[in-house]
Amino acid sequence: MGGGGRRSGGRGRRGADLEYAVEISLEEVLDGKTMEIEVPRRETCAECQGSGAEKGSKKKVCESCGGRGEVRISQGFFTMRQTCPRCGGEGELIEKRCPECKGEGRVKKVRKLQVKIPPGVEDGSRLRMTGEGEAGQGGGPRGDFYIHVRVKKDKRFERRGQDLYAEDLIPYTVAVLGGRVEIATLTGMTEIKIDSGTPSGKILKIKNEGVPAFGVPDRRGDLYVRAQVEVPVKPSRQERELIEKLAAERGDPVAVKKGFF
Ligand SMILES: [Zn+2]
Ligand SMILES: [Zn+2]
Known part of the structure; x- marks a missing residue:
C-alpha cells in the first residue's frame, strides 16, 4: 500500500x-x-x-485499520479480510466534523x-x-x-403507436350524395371529402394527423376516423314530409305518423 x-x-x-x-x-x-x-x-x-471535515482540520489515519481500509479477523484457521467498520473503507477519519x-x-x-x-x-x-x-x-x-x-x-382519440383512432358523425344526406365535412383532429378541425354512398362504419384516413415518432416531431402517424352516419332522431315536420315522399318514391315500407292527414 x-x-x-x-x-x-x-x-x-x-x-x-x-x-x-x-x-x-x-x-x-x-x-x-x-x-x-x-x-x-x-x-x-x-x-x-464534500470532505466532511471542518475547515482547517485535517483527516487522520484510521487507527482501527491503520489506513488500509480493511481489517483481518481470525476464525479458527482462517483469516478473513473485511471492510473496516470504523472508517467504512476510507482508511481515514475526520478529526472535526463540518458543522454544515x-x-x-x-x-x-x-x-x-x-x-x-x-x-x-x-x-x-x-x-x-x-x-x-x-x-x-x-x-x-x-x-x-x-x-x-x-x-x-383521451376521451376522443385512442392511440395505437403513432396512429390515432376516433369516431365522428356525418349527416345521412352527405353519406348518400357525398360532400365535405369537418372532422375533429387532435389540434382542431379539418375538412375532408366524403364520397357519395359512404356506408356507416367506413374508415376515413386523414394523413399526418396522428402523433410523432419518439423524438422525431415532423414524422407523424395518421388519424383513422370511423364515420357514423347520423340518423335524425327528431326530424322537423318539413324534413319528415320530404322523407315520406322519398320513401313513397322508393316504395319503402315506412311508418306514417297517425293523424297526419
Ligand atoms: Zn479504518
Ligand atoms: Zn460539509
Whole structure:
C-alpha cells in the first residue's frame, strides 16, 4: 500500500438515483413538454467540498485499520479480510466534523430542474437524465434522475403507436350524395371529402394527423376516423314530409305518423 490512504478499487460511493412521475396530455405528446420541477436532493457540501471535515482540520489515519481500509479477523484457521467498520473503507477519519453537513459531506437542497419530455413519448416511458440524481460521496459519481411519463387517456382519440383512432358523425344526406365535412383532429378541425354512398362504419384516413415518432416531431402517424352516419332522431315536420315522399318514391315500407292527414 503506497502512502496508505484509500482502499484500492472503489473510489467513493455513487449517489442515489431519483425518480419522478409526470403526467401529460395526448396534445402534449405532439410537441413534447418542457417543465420545471423542484427536486430535493443531496448535494456536495460547499462548506467542506464534500470532505466532511471542518475547515482547517485535517483527516487522520484510521487507527482501527491503520489506513488500509480493511481489517483481518481470525476464525479458527482462517483469516478473513473485511471492510473496516470504523472508517467504512476510507482508511481515514475526520478529526472535526463540518458543522454544515455534520460530517456527511452532503447537504439536502431543493434544486430546480428543467425536464424536457420529447415529442412522441409513449405512456409508461422512463426517461433518464444522467448525473442529475444525488451527489456521490468521497469522490463517487452522481446518481441519475428518472422520469416516469404517464400519458392521460383521451376521451376522443385512442392511440395505437403513432396512429390515432376516433369516431365522428356525418349527416345521412352527405353519406348518400357525398360532400365535405369537418372532422375533429387532435389540434382542431379539418375538412375532408366524403364520397357519395359512404356506408356507416367506413374508415376515413386523414394523413399526418396522428402523433410523432419518439423524438422525431415532423414524422407523424395518421388519424383513422370511423364515420357514423347520423340518423335524425327528431326530424322537423318539413324534413319528415320530404322523407315520406322519398320513401313513397322508393316504395319503402315506412311508418306514417297517425293523424297526419
Ligand atoms: Zn460539509
Ligand atoms: Zn479504518
